[in-house]
Amino acid sequence: MNSLLGLLALALVAGCGSGDSSPMDPQRLLVVGWDGATFDMLDPMLRAGELPNLAALIERGRSATLESTKIPISSAAWPTIATGKGVGEHGVYSFFRPVEKSYDARLISAKDVDAPPIWRILSARGHTVHVWGVPVTFPPEAVRGTLVAGMLSPENAEYAHPPGFTERLRAQGYVPDLGVWRQSQALADIDAIESQIAIKERLVCEQLKATDWSYSMIVFKSLDVLCHRPVQNLRREEVLRLLRRLDVALGAMTEAAGDDTTVMVLSDHGFAEYRRTFNVHRWLMEAGYSAPNPDAKLDALPQGSLADFKASERAARLGQLDLDATRAYAVETEGNFASIRLNLAGREPRGIVSEDARAEVLDAITRDLLAIEFPEGLPIVQAVHRGSDLYPGRWSSAIAPDLVVELEPDWRCVAATFGQTLTYGEPPFPDHSLNGIFVLAGKNVAPSKARDHLQLIDIAPLSLLLLDEPIPASFSGDAHAAFLRPATEPKRIPDADDPSLISTREAFEGNGVDLETLKVESRVKGLGYGK
Template sequence: MRRVLVVGLDGATWEVAQPMLERGDLPTLRRLVEAGASGPLRSVVHPYTAQAWTTMATGCNQGQHRIFDFWERDFSRYGFRLLNASHRAVPSLWGLLSARGRRVVVVNVPMTYPPEPVAGVLVSGRDTPGLSAAYTHPPDLKADLADLAGEPYVIVPDDWLYTRRGQPDRARDELFRELRVRFRVVRELLRREAWDLAWFVTSATDGAAHFFWKYHDPTHPLFTQEGAAAHGDVVREVYRRADAELGRLLEEVGDEATVLVVSDHGEGPQTPLAVHLNLWLAQEGYLAFAREGRGGVRRAMARALQVAKRLAYDRLSFQNLTLVRRLFPDWLRRELGQETFFAGIDWARTRAFSEEVRGNIWINLKGRDPAGIVEPGAEYEALRDALIAGLSALRNPLTGGPLVRRVWRREELYSGPYVERFPDLVVEAEVPDVFRPRGDYRGEEAVRVLSREELAALKTSGTHRMEGILVACGPGVRTGVQIQGATLQDLAPTILYLLGEPVPAHMDGRVLTELLDPSWLAASPVRREAGGADEGGSGQDYTEEETRQIEERLAGLGYLG
């Protein structure tokens, strides 16, 4: 019986891995590359965790599976709500295989909470609110995880928490702990469980890049020799430890399984640029900020709440943060949430707006938005055309070149029943994190170079890039080939093929035949079958307490400004 092992190294990039391969620092990965197929793996727009791993696990674009980000617009107000796996609108790969009688082991893949019943075991990932949640299938597996790990289980390491508290040594140790725990648990589960597909993700490679890139990269604006002496090897050490753990795992798995090593996106240095989309929209006449005094109390309360949260992060233990959260009523957090994303906007005079933490533009549309003023149809399309032209003309103040790769109409990027939930325009930049909330900035430059002090105040020093990694080795895979053009949505169809299963017609991705052994393809041509898509997820929202926990984690990673 064919088997496939998928090893997810969140955020792993060839920029780090390739020089280490050439120096012999990653012997396991080098062996897989030399004996198999490898190349870049293109992420989604925008290249962030929730939508990237969901695309990989379903073989579908965001318009089909619905998960555009960690959150989606709540059109009953100018706000958002968090998403989880229950909102996913098409089946996961492990769900499909379970329905076909195949056995699976799934550990720590993002956007798998709440855990779905599978034929095998599932331990949910980053979207799990915390260790007190019911995050395993079967439920009693949760009690075994600490014993399997040999120490307390970890879902999301506290690297982000210790980084913002100025404790890089503890952040580093959290990354090492996450690697150790994750691989130990996976090894133990694969020993005791029957499996056809095993898929797990470690987040340490992503955290190392986010929080230690400024020590690792001499070209980073914040690089110092002192910092490099203390922490300059953390990024590489995380890769070395991941490689060593992978080697131990593969010794136990043996040569019968096809192995895929993948990442959801790449990484690179934080750019010292800021694009304040709402400020640009205001200067171009598309958005109006509220006049002084209007909504001032709400804005002041929202700013005070943000200051209080920052102080709490810096001074309290993580366990005590849960107690402090209860001091802020849920109704207050909901009411002030609009000011978190859309601070000080006069909706009656605004035609387009952005949440600014992403390159997203929303039209203030009549019939959809609470105070919409733009008519659907010709007015809407003319406004989108004008915005595309203006945004496409933005220049990078550091290079003088184009700042924006492309401004997409949403239907140009996505297809399916959920496209209508997505931003009207999606702005793709070279570095996705260049879009930043205005915050306390009161200047007039909508596109500007950050000062060293502003750059140092950011939560991360490394950010996402579009190209991740793909390495495949084992039965069915060609030897020693480099491939180009693979995308995240191609993974699920390819894995199904390697398992001898037909590919459902609803999947947007293709089987990566260029990495497959021609003799396999000749003996077993790719098969497509009708059906396979769900009617939609159950949409099980987080509780208020769980929402707070997830929001704080996302804020710590810089995803919520």
């Protein structure tokens, strides 16, 4: 179907409903992300009256816990929020993507998100959008409006659309990524963080006061950056101070957007403090699934950007193994989740597990993990998931791990090249947890005092429903029509009839950013850890 006929089909779907128009009076939608926020940290502050703007939204709207991806990591979570698709469908699981037929991995970019994000869909449908700071949006794609890339953006690159906007932001002192992914030092000083919030708040409010936009999404990464500090180095008052400042920014943006705007506040995952640690890399060696390399030499890992460090850490971990005798090895971990990949013949260059033996080895690892107890009688592992079951889709076999290990909530998981398999009684260590936050308020939102539960894949279809826009039939999530008043039946449109589903290849065609000069790879032999 050509684009003209597709647009006609879209218009016909948009006009369907009870009568000739929707029973809902559509509002603009403002989405505000507090990366890493959890109700465990917010509820005491809400009860104490320290977050008045968030409390006001909850009072006149509704709230929910928002279940993240497994593992709960920003690289997978934000693309899931933006696309309404699961990891196996949009193609991003961790910050590094495996290189086919190799043990290497490369740093991801927005070009790896193989599904149209909501701002691309809305732009193609004629809406003006503003997107600020969403992780995994570098390089920035062209939209009808503005897009300022977030986490993974190099400061010295063109990180904003339209052309020339980056220079304006630099002149204002704006920093695109507060973390250490590209730079060697994180902007973790609380005064500097608050300064960046003030800059973003002012620039965003200028846009929100205009009347020509339909959708704005603004993510603040600073909470995640600050919460990752080791507890012994973290003054908790700084986290509380930051949350109070984020609440002030939320109030300013809500006011600037006006009464004809629905407001959604969410996070990609939560945070928790863990006193017990399970090292899956060490366990795989002790259990006989990973074979130690007797000649391995572990030098100090390079200090600098987190991208370089993570690549080197991955290479060091593999370098500790005799890959010719290893059946499985640890990959990404986050919070109380771990990932395991088989050394599969035909997929890995030195794979030894045959396709016929694949299920048997996975079953054996699963049984052994579930049998771990500490102390006696208390399990450490809550569940072991097959990656293909968690994340079906065209990318599942390429990027999803073979096993995703979910520990009990009080156990953190690492894949460290040093230390014991089980560590307990240590000072608490902050890391991600599964459930984030969701708050929704607006004149079309049915208020509720109950706290619901949503998943990340629900956010994009719900957002389109709030904008009275047809939802692509392939969207995996639930639009939660009962959240609206009056309850509004979602309008679904077959993907083949929807010209707004522009592929990532088309969206970035002609994009001038040279990712080859920016990429980071983990090369086992190149870093001196391989045989």
